[in-house]
Amino acid sequence: MFRRLKTSQIVVDVIVAVGFFVIAWPIETITVTGALGFEYRLGSLGSVLAGLVIAGLFSGALALRRLSPALALVIAWVGALAQMSLGRPPGFADVAIFGVLYATAAYGSRTVYWAGFASALVGALVITVYLTAGPMYAGGLSWQTLPLALVMLVAAAFALGLSWTIGALVRTAVRARENRDAQQRAEAETAAEQERVRIARDMHDVVAHSLAVVIAQADGARYAAAADPAVAAGALATISTTARSALADVRLLLGQLRHRQGDGPQPTIADLEELYAQVRTAGVQLRVDVDPAAQGEPPAAVQLAVYRILQEALTNALRHGAPGGAVDVRLAWLPDHVDVEVRNPVEPGAPAPARVGHGVIGMRERAQLAGGGLDATEEAAVFTVRARLPIGDPA
The missing domain is CATH 3.30.565.10 (Histidine kinase-like ATPase, C-terminal domain)
Structure with a gap:
């Protein structure tokens, strides 16, 4: 029923609704006589009370249009029915209906979305019937006034439908942006996962190879320590060189994990001779x-x-x-x-x-x-x- 809004959005909507009420209420209290064929007369007190009710209902709908489009639509319909039951002609307060229809299309659920569309069509028909055949119209509906009624129906449907259509376009644009953002997030997560897999693979290659060389050299040094100390010293030197090289590679990979920068220097075929030398020094032919x-x-x-x-x-x-x-x-x-x-x-x-x-x-x-x-x-x-x-x- 209620959407999650920021406090600033709620404050803005309330301020707009209060300003709308301040403008609409004085206008709605004016007694109209003879405009568009209406015979509308109320005493000053009745006009003030009727204007208060109508302006209050439509201002309330305007305040709730983003927080609860469904509730705003219901209040707008209540305001329209109250306006017709009081026999009042269209007034400034009816402008709020356009904002409510826009909100139903832009922010409402699927049900409210189509309810707003139906309200635009039904509302156009109701206002046409009310203005051309209602009890307040002096002449009543006739063949002479039928073309005017049709023109009024088309104009009302166009105006109400336009506000709903603009909201639907905004809804489509927002959905497209959300889908694009979701796709970008998914692509970023995929790229991050691929990067983690690549670094893990590199880490495995570096550590496994270096440890294999170190183990082979350590075993050789242990057996040669008593018989040939020079061979043992050479094996220890190889272990030291291999371990230092592996440590540098591991630090590079860990730096990529921390900083998410470029790949850094990577081995090439020019480094194969050093790889072959490490394997040969480990005692492999x-x-x-x-x-x-x-x-x-x-x-x-x-x-x-x-x-x-x-x-x-x-x-x-x-x-x-x-x-x-x-x-x-x-x-x-x-x-x-x-x-x-x-x-x-x-x-x-x-x-x-x-x-x-x-x-x-x-x-x-x-x-x-x-x-x-x-x-x-x-x-x-x-x-x-x-x-x-x-x-x-x-x-």
């Missing part, structure tokens, strides 16, 4: 074949996807590969796409990397975001990751 090499500068998204896929695939080789087994990496930069393949032996009976953790899922998502695809299979104790990424914007 790594063989890399790049044929053909990249021509020109591939898109940044493709470079990042290639780096992250290789990083995760080599991390899987460190964690799940057979000890002492060689890892083969093949890159083929063709004119329209790049092929990535990583092969590493696995221990018989060990859990397949494709069924452990989120690494393979993350690699597949990386490939899909770049417009390509990725497969991870295990055959004859060899785990193989194959990805194909288009060079250019994904279709």
Whole structure:
């Protein structure tokens, strides 16, 4: 029944209604004689009381038009019926009807919306009948006055319908703006969720790879500490370098979470040699074949996807590969796409990397975001990751 309004809106509506009443009441107390054929005569006291009732009802409807369009419409109809029952001609107070019809279309519920439309049509008919065939019209309705009645009906319907139509247009514009705002909020939430997923994926790649290298180096240093201290010292240096690099990457990702700024510097294919060096220092026999090499500068998204896929695939080789087994990496930069393949032996009976953790899922998502695809299979104790990424914007 009542809409939620700001206090300032309620205050404005009340002030407008009071001002309207101050203007309408003196006008409604004037005795009209002979205007438009009316024979309306009341004593001064009766005219004042009738004007008070009519002006009060229509001013009340005007005050409630936004707070409760349904109640305002009812009060407006009560005012119109009271006006006709008192035998009064149309007056200044009737202007409030236009504001009420506008509010029913702009702010009312679906029922009130159509009730306002019906009121515009019925009201036009009622006012026409009242002015041309009512008890106050001296001549009564005849064939001679029928054209005038039709003109009056059309004019009344146009005036009342116009105010309702303007409210309906405002309602449509408000709904369109609300839908647009809701769509923008949904798009912003989707973008934020995608950003969180991307950062989580990057965090997984950085931490998983760095920890795999650190664990491998730590195990090697522990076994070599007694036999060859120099090897242990080198392993500790590698652990320190890897941990510092991972810490810098994690700080960058956390900064993106805090500040929602740009992506910041991202790995490219130029950083692959450092990645290969980390894996080799962890004790893995790594063989890399790049044929053909990249021509020109591939898109940044493709470079990042290639780096992250290789990083995760080599991390899987460190964690799940057979000890002492060689890892083969093949890159083929063709004119329209790049092929990535990583092969590493696995221990018989060990859990397949494709069924452990989120690494393979993350690699597949990386490939899909770049417009390509990725497969991870295990055959004859060899785990193989194959990805194909288009060079250019994904279709």
